[in-house]
Amino acid sequence: MSTTMDPVEADQPTPEPEGEEEQSSRRMLIFLLVILGLAVIALLVLLLWLLWPSSGPPEGQAAGYPIEVVTTIYGRGDGAEDLLLRPLGVAWDAQGNVWISNAGRARVEQYTSDGGYIRAVGETDPGKLLSPYGVAVDPARDRVYVADVAARMVQIYSASTGGYIGHLPADDQDARIFGNDGFTPFHVEVARGRVVVSSNDGLYFFDEAGRVVGRWGGTAGKKSVSGPGLGMFQFVDSFTVDPDSGRTYVADTMNRRIVALGAEGRWLWSSGTTDVDGEIVSFWQLPRGIELGPDGNIYVVDTFRADDTGMGTGYIVPLSPEGELLSEFGRTGTEDGAFRYPDQLSSDGTELWAIADRENDRVVIFRLLTPYPEVDDLFADRYPKTFVDLSDAVITSTPTPKPSPEG
Numbered sequence: 481m482s483t484t485m486d487p488v489e490a491d492q493p494t495p496e497p498e499g500e501e502e503q504s505s506r507r508m509l510i511f512l513l514v515i516l517g518l519a520v521i522a523l524l525v526l527l528l529w530l531l532w533p534s535s536g537p538p539e540g541q542a543a544g545y546p547i548e549v550v551t552t553i554y555g556r557g558d559g560a561e562d563l564l565l566r567p568l569g570v571a572w573d574a575q576g577n578v579w580i581s582n583a584g585r586a587r588v589e590q591y592t593s594d595g596g597y598i599r600a601v602g603e604t605d606p607g608k609l610l611s612p613y614g615v616a617v618d619p620a621r622d623r624v625y626v627a628d629v630a631a632r633m634v635q636i637y638s639a640s641t642g643g644y645i646g647h648l649p650a651d652d653q654d655a656r657i658f659g660n661d662g663f664t665p666f667h668v669e670v671a672r673g674r675v676v677v678s679s680n681d682g683l684y685f686f687d688e689a690g691r692v693v694g695r696w697g698g699t700a701g702k703k704s705v706s707g708p709g710l711g712m713f714q715f716v717d718s719f720t721v722d723p724d725s726g727r728t729y730v731a732d733t734m735n736r737r738i739v740a741l742g743a744e745g746r747w748l749w750s751s752g753t754t755d756v757d758g759e760i761v762s763f764w765q766l767p768r769g770i771e772l773g774p775d776g777n778i779y780v781v782d783t784f785r786a787d788d789t790g791m792g793t794g795y796i797v798p799l800s801p802e803g804e805l806l807s808e809f810g811r812t813g814t815e816d817g818a819f820r821y822p823d824q825l826s827s828d829g830t831e832l833w834a835i836a837d838r839e840n841d842r843v844v845i846f847r848l849l850t851p852y853p854e855v856d857d858l859f860a861d862r863y864p865k866t867f868v869d870l871s872d873a874v875i876t877s878t879p880t881p882k883p884s885p886e887g
Contacts, residue, residue: 607636666716779825781825832845
């Protein structure tokens with residue numbers, strides 16, 4: 481059978497097979513195009529990296545912010561009753577664990593420094609807590625002391641087991657020694673073998689039996705009184721003792737001042753001014769926490785000193801042992817490294833700090849990084865540059881406390 485070719489097809493040239501040289505050239509061209517594309521992408525990535533803002537502090541945090549958060553503790557579980565609620569007090573023990581006064585849950589809890597829950601005390605009778613505030617740990621006696629404001633006593637527990645031990649003042653203590661306002665324990669420390677407790681009118685010193693053996697504070701006749709005068713206090717929310725010098729530094733909260741006292745109760749210096757006609761005129765707004773740092777300086781937590789940046793002003797105010805204003809920092813907010821109405825502060829004696837971040841319902845474990853920012857607080861001009869020599873001012877003691885035989 482014959483086949484007739486279409487005239488159009490007859491005019492088309494027959495394609496020649498592609499040679500090896502042309503195939504090789506095509507592959508080389510594709511390879512070069514791929515390399516060029518990758519080079520363009522790499523160049524664009526490099527350009528974006530160079531133009532991208534350098535990683536800096538979180539939003540609202542200035543460069544050089546001296547607070548480095550290590551752990552944030554919100555509670556021992558996820559349930560509402562397991563969470564911290566308005567924590568007020570914090571204290572470290574010799575094992576590097578932190579004890580937290582969980583005031584809103586009426587208990588004190590122990591955690592590791594990385595937030596691991598260990599135990600709670602004060603949840604059941606005997607020793608059930610009502611309104612715990614300050615906490616102190618005495619490793620020598622294996623005790624935890626909790627200042628319970630509402631119960632008007634300091635509850636005592638075993639630091640190793642959590643078991644209840646007892647309370648102070650002793651049941652046979654004459655309550656008249658506490659004056660018209662009664663005993664209102666805010667904070668507690670163990671110093672020179674004595675348990676020292678702050679109340680609204682000063683500091684009380686207790687012996688091992690829970691009896692008052694000394695007091696620093698104002699006196700009217702034979703009664704203790706609170707007030708703004710020299711030698712008087714008004715709601716001492718916190719204090720700290722330097723074991724080397726014997727000095728006691730007091731956050732005299734409602735007098736809006738910080739007071740330094742010698743080992744025998746002499747007033748060394750005072751910083752701050754009481755209110756005038758109900759108006760705050762002091763540099764200090766509401767000093768509620770105070771702690772001795774490992775550097776020998778004093779760190780004050782001023783609950784009302786809110787600032788969005790926390791650099792040059794802020795909640796935490798370091799002072800030298802002689803009362804020199806060194807810095808201010810600590811911003812307000814809910815993010816890491818920020819606080820809302822913080823309360824008491826505690827140092828582990830080396831590098832870690834704990835702060836009761838009250839209105840954020842958490843405790844923050846952090847490190848402090850130097851150098852600290854320079855002060856630029858609008859109230860800085862209210863801070864006294866020099867101090868009147870108060871070393872001759874003696875606080876009336878009943879009697880002046882001495883170290884206990886065990887101390």
